[in-house]
Amino acid sequence: MPLTGPQKTVAQTVGLVVVMGGLAWASVPFYDWFCRVTGFGGTVGYASVAPEDVLEQTVKVRFDGSLNNDMAWEFTPVVREMEIRIGETGLAFYEAYNPTDRPVAGMASYNVTPYQAGGFFEKIDCFCFEEQVLAPGERVQMPVSFFVDPEIVGDREGQYIHTITLSYTFYEIDLPEGYAALETDQPTELN
Template structure:
């Protein structure tokens, strides 16, 4: 059975739509993977443990904090800057405070600048790996453990980096199911 011109065109258009939809669906996980592997866009790496090599050369790490519009928490780095040897494991803290009368869940997104340093900034542990829930009036200090990979001194562009800025942005997310039920129960008890 031969297809007529209009039928062939419709089948080709449906094929293009399906292909484009598939590419759009795969683009987000592919882009995320690409950024993590290459450090593109300031994405950082994740390491199981610290570096085996610590150089005599130092680097400054600055800490930045912001919130998405409408996020009611207060959020800031405890220490604004530290100087450390390349390869040395660092520990920094960020402070979050929930000034409201309700529990609020948040998730932090992050990046590193300059972007050329992103692939060499390795996090061992970070509050940003998990969602955070703060109760009304709760104040917490959240740690991030990291190091700068000694291979940075061999990279064509990154070897000239003397200061790295680690930035976090907190945004509000839906409370996990257990918390939402507790919040509803507390609301019913006050009425």
């Protein structure tokens, strides 16, 4: 039996919602892949080791740390900037502190500016996109090791980059189950 006018409209609307939902779901991994491959939007690459080729040319790397509006931690780079040779492995630390009386879980996202440097800034090890849980009053230092790919000196835009800024933003996430149970076991104050 063929669909009537209103039934056909409802079926088309439901179909459109399903297609749009599928496209929205697929766009996140596709966009992430695209940014990692191209360095678009300051997205950096990942490498297991630094290149053997270390140049005499240097680049200044600045470090920036910020928090999402609802994040209760304090978060800052230990050193604000360093100068490294292109191809040399750099090691920097960020410090996070939980001043609250409850455990707080967080995750960091990052970017690199200028955006053209994203394709040449390679991380070897990083705390980004990893769940971090800090107990009340806990302070930790989190390392990031990186290098600037020597190919930057041959790139028509990259060759003019002398300063790169690596920025992290921490945002609060839900506590894992084991920690969530600890949070509910704490006494609460009654007003």
